[in-house]
Amino acid sequence: MATLSDRLDHVLGAKAAGSLSDAFDMRTVEDLLRHYPLRYATQGQPLTEEAPEDGAHITVIGRITKAELRPMRQRRGSLLKVVLDTGSGRGVDVTFFNGDKVKYAVREGARAMMSGTVNYWRPGQWNLNHPGYLILPESDGDEPTLTTVRGGGELRGIAQSAKGAGGVDMSFFEREFIPVYPATAKVQSWEILACVRQVLDQLDPVEDPLPADVRDERALMPVSDALKLIHLPEQQADIERARERLRFDEALALQLVLAERRHEVAGRTARACPPRPDGIAAAFDERLPFELTEGQRQVITEISTDLSREQPMHRLLQGEVGSGKTIVALHAMLQVVDAGQQCALLAPTEVLAAQHYRSLCAMLGDLGQAGELGAAEAATRITLVTGSMSTATKRAALLEAVTGEAGIIIGTHALIQDSVEFFDLGMVVVDEQHRFGVEQRDALRAKAKNGISPHLLVMTATPIPRTIAMTTLGDLETSTLTQLPRGRSPIASKVVPRRVHPNWVDRAWERITEEVAAGRQAYVVCSRIGDDEDGGGSRGKSGKGRAADSGKEPPTTQSVLDVFDRLRTGPLAHLRIGLLHGRLPSDEKDQVMRDFNAGDIDVLVCTTVVEVGVDVPNATVMVIMDADRFGVSQLHQLRGRIGRGRHPGLCLLITDAAPGGPAMTRLEAVAATTDGFELSVLDLRQRREGDVLGSAQSGTARSLRLLSLLDDLEVITTAQELARALVADDPGLTRHPGLAAMMHAAVDTERLEYLAKS
Template identity: 85%
Template sequence: MAALSDRLDHVLGVKAAGSLVDAFDMHTVEDLLRHYPTRYATHGQPLTEEAPEDGSHITVIGRITKAELRPMRNRRGSLLKVVLDTGSGQGVDVTFFNGDKVKYVVREGSRAMMSGTVNYWRPGQWSLNHPGYLILPESDDDSVAALTKVRGGGHLRGLAQSAKGEGGVDASFMEREFIPVYPATAKVQSWDVLACVRQVLDQLDPIADPLPEQVLAERDLLPVSDALRLIHLPERKSDIDAAEQRLCFDEALALQLVLAEQRHENSARKARACPPRADGIAAAFEQRLPFELTEGQHQVIGEISSDLSRTHPMHRLLQGEVGSGKTIVALHAMLQVVDAGQQCALLAPTEVLAAQHYRSLSAMLGNLGTSGELGAAEYSTQLTLVTGSMSAATKRAALLAAVSGDAGIVIGTHALIQDNVEFFDLGMVIVDEQHRFGVEQRDALRAKAKADASPHLLVMTATPIPRTIAMTTLGDLETSTLTQLPRGRSPIASKVVPRKQHPKWVDRAWDRIIEEVEAGRQAYVVCSRIGDDEEGTTGKRGKKAAAEKETPKTQAALEVFETLRDGPLANVRVGLLHGRLPSDEKDQVMREFNDAALDVLVCTTVVEVGVDVPNATVMVILDADRFGVSQLHQLRGRIGRGKHAGLCLLVTDAAPTGSAMARLEAVAATTDGFELAVLDLRTRREGDVLGAAQSGTTRSLRLLSLLDDLEVITAAQDFARQIIESDPGLRAHPGLAGMMRAAVDAQRLDYLAKS
């Protein structure tokens, strides 16, 4: 007998288990049983008096009344033309293309099962071309008798091999209505997995269900033992549905248990309270604001202020539309922490964004941010910027301001995480565009706080996260959402420009930019790549490989810059910005664009987040089909930030009826970031959303849909929090702990535990 925790080599033998380890990293019985079928093969419709539909899949059993070898007309080789008498009054024409190979098996007088796709080669005349087949023993009826030797080809042979035991093939298995089809590799086929699954299920001990009877009854769930059997060997469609319902809940619960455990641990940590002051920098800043905060901003500021006032660390996600005013909210939170005598660190993903934050926060604070300087306000602090490309002298001064405590707000890139960066008293960490950072980087910055307290954490994103995604990947974070746009934000119109069908429309785009510049406004031209041999690698092999690659069809920023500067935009001031420019050059270009010394900025996605130039009203995105939905929405958010309306032109060579064009049309049709986020997630694997890029893992969810299973995720979250509250660590619920480890791979658990 076998238990879920048993090693596969003990149950299947070293050879079979070794293949599963190499192909799928399976080690235990539960690893194998959680390798669910991706679909189920059926025998297709039975042959009746009515002719089958063209392209339909059928399986027939009968006797071969004709097997004739014929040479191919236009090439070497031969066809085997077969007629199969099914006893229904009509013969089925079958053609095998490798006639010389199958003629010794597919012979007149033999009984056979054949399964394939119906092909009409003339009206009323149909056949099966190169079907899977299995030669059957003699029988008085049309059922499949016991097979002692497998003779056949295609998928039927593989399935028969998987049903083979000591007494031969379990031929009854071949008549099942639903036969599972598994994820497979070149060396481990689906039927190899099936054979292993059947061997394990034959030996499996009864499984103690980790879920209480009350939960099973309330949600009408199968016991896990039944679910694991029926997902692999269903008798009917309802078996598949019931098994998936139970195992889907298990996956949701596994994730929510991890997040609930992390949430419980966070609540047990200690932080120094930072209550608001009526006479501090935060109050002075709010009084100086030249505009009215939105109702949503007031609400979120209140939520964050309440969190900061407590003695355990805030752990909050702030999400909002592009331009919804997250920076003001974050600055207010930082000033509240500074009022309490502690420091804040703002982590940005790029030097351009870090410098932009430094400039914008300095401008918003005025003399409130010039502590130690002549003319500083009574209540003030100091801002400092730390980036990797700063000069040694400038960096030394910035690091000294951080470690001495003179700087209340320290803004930087990944350079903040380096060992030589120390803080006097780090009270809060803010991570901007949180999806750009791995949890290890985030954790490294939080570790720079004093040992006796954890810093408060605020993570921000302008990429809207659907509720189910937030609940599943960020369930240990409280979530605040800004949906209102501040007053003064102008509408943005978006249009798709099909370059191949309407080349003159592109010329009109350049004319439109000139019109905006003549009206005193500015524009972006965004490219998907830099150019200048960026696709090659160093070394002789790299250069050779680059030379062998097909020349990219996309337009590069370097080429577009020269073309526009010397051509359509020759009479306006054009600048260039991309990620390979030295830091001081990038900063200089952005300053010139901010100060309207440049009219048009040709750039890459380095401007995707955080760049705020209210005077920019037009954006032309070249090769727009090369960008993701959320990325296009982020880029588009760089315009229309002032009093003038914005126009975004999505230039593409995509086919008019293709999926890429449909995606661009969808982006152009709405500015609702949450709607676009759902569209984005439906076009790619949900496993990506779970942080695979950050954690290095592959997709771990097999049945749960992060977009469609809100009710399941909500129920699992409620149950997980109740259990963890009463039993942290799940010591009294070993079954739940085991299910959690099995349903989510170990690396993924580590990733979630650190987030």
């Protein structure tokens, strides 16, 4: 007998277990049983006197009355034309395309089972093209026994999986649903099926981790039944009920991990930072040259309330591009500074960190110039820490942080380094949270004084659908800004199909010229830098050599270096053009952005280093080269760099994508709406949830298999409520060992860490 925790090599033997471990990282019985079928092969409809529908899947048994080998007309090779007499009054026409390979098994007089899709090649006449087949033993009135498997396709695989010491169990072919598994070239579906059947035959009754009252309230079947019926269902209802139970398990396991993290955070102690009527935050509010939106005021109140407590704030601030998150975050930081503590703002790139530094200095004015002539009374100081700073500059910045002279410290990953210390860290603000993992956020928060946890505010301009937020960031309270501040202008987006209308590209450069003539500025964004990043040559080739190996010319993309050279010597030679990409020295990048901000550069040719945080209100046009190479959310982020002032924005998406293809459809969807939440759902559906969960990138097979993060809101909500109640009543789940085991088995905690970064 076997239990879920037993090692597969003890149950299946070293050879089979080794193959499953190498291909799918399976090590235990539970790992195998949670490798759910991808689909189910059905035996199809039986052949009756009525003609089957075109495209119907049928399985027929009969005797081969004709097997004729014919040469193909258009190419080398032969077809095997077969007639199968099923006893229904007519023969079934069957065609095998690899006639020479199957002619030795598919011979006149043999009994055979064939399973395939009906194909009508003329009215009233149909056949089966290259079906799966199995040569059957002769029946002499007793149940026939198949000792040697001769066949092809799924039927051969199923027969192999049903083969035991006494031959093939032919009764298995009577099943209405036969599972088909995710497989590899080395481990076929039928091999997995054979292992699953062997394990299920030995499996001990599984103790259900879900309390009986929870199962009864939600009408969920026991997990033991679900694990059997998901693999070997008798009817369609079995599949649906098993999936319903196992889907709930996945949602609950994930929500239990998040609830445990949430409970652990709630048990920490933070310094209360109540608002001061005479502090820097109040002075900043009085100086604002514009009126905050109702949404900004509401979120500021939520955050202010959190900061006033002695439990650490743990909040996500999300909002549309340009919705004013920076003002909200700055107000929160000033409230913490008023309480005598420091704030750290973590940005994903040096360009964004420098942009934040300039923006905050400009917004605060003399309120951020402590220690300088003309500083306001009770002013604070802002300092910048990045990895590429000179030693002297960095040493001075670190000194301001450790002595407490700086109230706000802005930096990149450099802030996480051991050499960075704070005088009294009270709050951590993480911009673009998806660029940082939980461990990186925790490393920065650990720099607070012993026994004290700093408040945490994570921000994202990539709108997150509710189910995704609940599932990947369920340990955070969420605030959402939906309104755009007054003065933001609308953005129009247009797709420029370069293959169909090459002259439209020339019009794009003319459009930039017109905007610059009117006193405004433009971006031209490219997907890559282009010097030696592709292994040689300035023309980028995708596919990492696969296309070259096949002899086909791979698609090309235009590098930022090529586009910069072409524009400054060609259609935009009369304009002032700047270049910005990630490989430039830090001081050069900073100077380029300063020049663009000051209006000394008309057109900035750049990579995606400007994707987030860059704020140049005078920029009104963005041309995105090879737009089909960018994701939906990334395109939305990029175009958010324009239309930030009083003039309307124009985003031109240049592409070589085929008309009507999926890439063109995606670009047209981006051009059709500026609703970031709508686009984020589209992005997730097109990228597939597996990509969001990191199944391809993380190198392990464990992931959410049945739960849809976009479609299963009700399941996720119910699981979240139950998980929080269970953890509140039983922290650590010591009284629920089954749930604790399910939490760790069904959802890899390493995967969860990846979720926060995806």
